[in-house]
Amino acid sequence: MRPTLQVEIWSDVVCPWCYIGKRRFEKAAAALADEVDLQVVFRPYQLDPTASPGKSAPVIEAYAKKFGGPQRAEQIIAHVSNEAAGEGLEFRMDRALRANTLLAHRLLWLAEATGHQYALKERLLQAYFCDGLDVGDPATLAACAADVGMPEDRVLAFLESDDGTAEVRSQLLSAMDAEISAVPTFVLDGRWAIPGAQDPDTFITLIRRLLTRQAEEDAEATADGPACTDEACDV
Numbered sequence: 178m179r180p181t182l183q184v185e186i187w188s189d190v191v192c193p194w195c196y197i198g199k200r201r202f203e204k205a206a207a208a209l210a211d212e213v214d215l216q217v218v219f220r221p222y223q224l225d226p227t228a229s230p231g232k233s234a235p236v237i238e239a240y241a242k243k244f245g246g247p248q249r250a251e252q253i254i255a256h257v258s259n260e261a262a263g264e265g266l267e268f269r270m271d272r273a274l275r276a277n278t279l280l281a282h283r284l285l286w287l288a289e290a291t292g293h294q295y296a297l298k299e300r301l302l303q304a305y306f307c308d309g310l311d312v313g314d315p316a317t318l319a320a321c322a323a324d325v326g327m328p329e330d331r332v333l334a335f336l337e338s339d340d341g342t343a344e345v346r347s348q349l350l351s352a353m354d355a356e357i358s359a360v361p362t363f364v365l366d367g368r369w370a371i372p373g374a375q376d377p378d379t380f381i382t383l384i385r386r387l388l389t390r391q392a393e394e395d396a397e398a399t400a401d402g403p404a405c406t407d408e409a410c411d412v
Contacts, residue, residue, distance in 0.1 A: 179211070179212065179213055179214045180213055180214070180388055180391065180392075181213070181214045181216060182213050182214070182215055182216065182365060182366055182384065182387070182388065182391075183216045183218070183365075183366060183367065184202075184215050184216065184217045184218070184363055184364070184365055185218055185219075185220050185363070185364040185367070186198075186199070186202070186217060186218070186219050186220065186361055186362075186363050186364075187219075187220045187221070187222045187352055187357050187360055187361065187362045187363075187364065188219060188220075188222055188360045188361040188362075189221075189222050189223055189224045189278055189360055190278055190281045190282075190285075190298070190301040190302055190305055190312055191224060191225075191236075191273075191275060191276070191278055191305055191312065192222075192224055192360050192361065193257040193260075193261065193268070193270075193306065194257070194360070194361060194373065194374040195302070195360055195361045195374075196261065196266060196302045196306055197257070197260055197261050197264055197266070197374045198361040198363075198373065198374030198375070199298075199299075199302070199361070200264035200265065200266060201264065201374055201375065201376060201377050201380065202363065202377075202380055204377040205377040205378075205380035205381045205384070206380075208377065208381055209381060209384060209385075212385070212388070213384065213388060215384075217295060218289060218294065219285055219289075219294060219295075219298050220348055220351075220352065221278075221282035221285065221286070221345050221348050221349055221352075222349070222352055222357065222360045222362075223277075223278055223279065223282070223349065224278075224360070225239070225275070225277070226277075226279075226349075228275065228276060228277040228278075228313075229277060230277045230279065230280075230313065231277075231313065231314075232276070232277075232313070233274040233275060233276040233311045233313055233314070234274065234275055235272075235273070235274065235275070236254075236270055236273040236274065236275045237250050237251070237254065237270070237271070238275075239275040240253055240254065254268075254270045254271075257270075258270060260374075261306070266306070266307070267307060268306050268307065269306070269307055269308075269309060270306065272309030273305055273306060273309060274305075274309065274310070274311045274312075274313075276311055276312055276313025276314070277313050278312065278313065279342075279345065280313060280315060280318055280336055281301055281312050281313070281318060282345045282349075283335075283336065283340075283341040283342060283345050284297065284301075284318050284322060284332065284335070284336065285297060285298060285301070286341045286344055286345050286348075287332070287335055287340075287341055288322070288325075288327065291327065293322070293325050293326060293327050296325040296326070297321065297322060297325050297327070300321045300322075300324050300325050301318075301321055304317065304321050315333060315336040315337065316333070318332065318336060319332040319333045319336065355370075357370070359372060359373070361373065361374060363375075363380070365383070365384065365387050366387060366391070369383065369387055371383055
């Protein structure tokens with residue numbers, strides 16, 4: 178039987194390197210398919226938690242404000258678009274709309290429980306980077322959820338409530354506690370963190386190294402045999 182390894186991917190749906198890193202990780206996962214069962218879950222991170230809810234603006238304006246002007250913004254967009262193209266992604270950041278992503282993360286939290294999270298994450302990234310959709314808009318999010326098999330009316334009702342808000346905020350705080358300050362960050366087995374959109378070979382090497390470590394620890398535990406310190410076990 179293949180060993181199982183949990184992979185928590187901390188990321189935001191408006192982070193270009195998160196989409197690029199997802200593609201690179203998927204290549205590594207495909208190469209390791211016969212060696213390990215990777216159980217992937219996405220965790221929330223907000224690049225701009227101060228973005229106004231319910232409002233969106235062209236991403237080039239946000240980049241210009243953050244990185245020192247339109248020229249620098251265009252350079253950054255050109256660079257990440259070129260990197261994305263190398264992974265088979267066609268970024269259209271000329272029409273991308275920067276928005277607050279808390280609603281999107283709440284929806285991803287819901288999707289984890291229903292088994293739709295992985296497909297929804299891909300759909301939201303595509304919506305933002307390729308389709309020019311507003312990922313801060315409840316109707317847009319509900320439509321994206323419907324695309325991956327979630328009931329649109331129930332998703333809208335969920336987004337209009339406060340459900341999942343406390344849980345997502347708690348996970349955002351957990352990222353701070355774990356000193357995750359940039360995304361994507363891939364956490365293997367809750368103990369090894371891989372920051373950034375690494376190349377597939379790096380993911381493969383580190384995952385294999387962790388699997389070797391786990392096998393060694395399991396062998397040591399088996400060699401030590403069962404132990405009991407409770408007096409009730411004295412037979």
